[in-house]
Amino acid sequence: MASVSVSHTIIFIASIIVAASVAGVLTTEVDRLNHAVTQSALDTSEKIQTDIQVISDGGSDNCCYDSGVITVLVKNTGSRLLPANADFIDVIVDGSIETDVSVSVVDGDLWAPGDVLRVEITRSLDSGDHRVKLIVDGDDEVFEFRT
Amino acid sequence: MGFSISGSFAIIAFAAFVAAGVLVPTAINTVDDISRAQQTAEDNRLLEQNTEINITRAEWSTSLLDDQVIIEVENTGSTTLDLNETDVLVDNSYYGRDDRSSETVGGNSDSGLWRPGETYSFVILRALLDQIPPERVKIITEFGVADSGNVQG
Numbered sequence: 001m002a003s004v005s006v007s008h009t010i011i012f013i014a015s016i017i018v019a020a021s022v023a024g025v026l027t028t029e030v031d032r033l034n035h036a037v038t039q040s041a042l043d044t045s046e047k048i049q050t051d052i053q054v055i056s057d058g059g060s061d062n063c064c065y066d067s068g069v070i071t072v073l074v075k076n077t078g079s080r081l082l083p084a085n086a087d088f089i090d091v092i093v094d095g096s097i098e099t100d101v102s103v104s105v106v107d108g109d110l111w112a113p114g115d116v117l118r119v120e121i122t123r124s125l126d127s128g129d130h131r132v133k134l135i136v137d138g139d140d141e142v143f144e145f146r147t
Numbered sequence: 148m149g150f151s152i153s154g155s156f157a158i159i160a161f162a163a164f165v166a167a168g169v170l171v172p173t174a175i176n177t178v179d180d181i182s183r184a185q186q187t188a189e190d191n192r193l194l195e196q197n198t199e200i201n202i203t204r205a206e207w208s209t210s211l212l213d214d215q216v217i218i219e220v221e222n223t224g225s226t227t228l229d230l231n232e233t234d235v236l237v238d239n240s241y242y243g244r245d246d247r248s249s250e251t252v253g254g255n256s257d258s259g260l261w262r263p264g265e266t267y268s269f270v271i272l273r274a275l276l277d278q279i280p281p282e283r284v285k286i287i288t289e290f291g292v293a294d295s296g297n298v299q300g
């Protein structure tokens with residue numbers, strides 16, 4: 001009879017330990033899932049709020065290349081503040097990713113909604129038609145011009 | 148035996164309850180954040196569709212006082228625009244509000260709102276221009292809707 005009680009006690013302790021382990025794993029994984037969902041939602045929300053537009057005047061003879069520098073004006077037409085940082089913008093010229101890129105906000109200190117960013121890309125171009133693609137947080141814009 | 152099962156079940160049920168307590172508010176906030184972002188984007192798209200401008204005058208004027216390019220643009224859409232967010236390019240050079248002189252909108256010289264049907268007029272003085280005489284003008288609204296044209300005169 002005593003052996004039955006001991007067995008029951010052992011089984012009880014074992015079951016409690018297993019249940020506690022399962023509960024621990026469950027709460028830990030749910031916490032990780034919670035962080036991932038929160039971050040993913042933040043990213044999705046930022047992508048939806050991001051919108052840019054190239055406003056350079058392609059009809060002007062002064063657009064957009066001079067002495068080895070391509071200059072493109074990009075307006076923030078979205079609803080959130082964007083970092084005015086060249087590392088935040090992917091620039092592709094005629095199919096090649098460009099890394100020698102500098103940026104400056106022309107009408108303020110921050111690239112807020114409605115503000116314009118001047119993007120200068122150091123790259124030699126031959127005469128002819130050219131294509132610049134800018135990607136900011138998933139939103140891309142293509143601008144074509146002639147030199 | 149029954150007590151073991153009850154105890155284990157109670158622990159796991161409690162953990163599941165805690166997990167649900169963490170996940171449900173996150174799910175609600177997530178849906179709320181994305182819904183608000185989508186709503187804002189939809190609103191902006193609607194405003195963009197209702198925005199239209201038309202350059203009615205772009206003229207190079209030479210005078211004894213000062214040479215200047217005179218620009219008049221009509222808001223032909225149904226959205227009220229903000230002059231601070233309206234961009235001007237002359238020969239692809241950017242001119243902010245500080246660079247524009249003799250600004251009036253709908254005949255009013257101290258308003259920053261550009262209402263539907265009103266004409267926004269201003270001049271840019273020769274000293275600020277990169278190219279003499281200027282050839283091209285482009286006006287861009289806050290939603291990216293633009294009009295461009297050649298300078299006459």
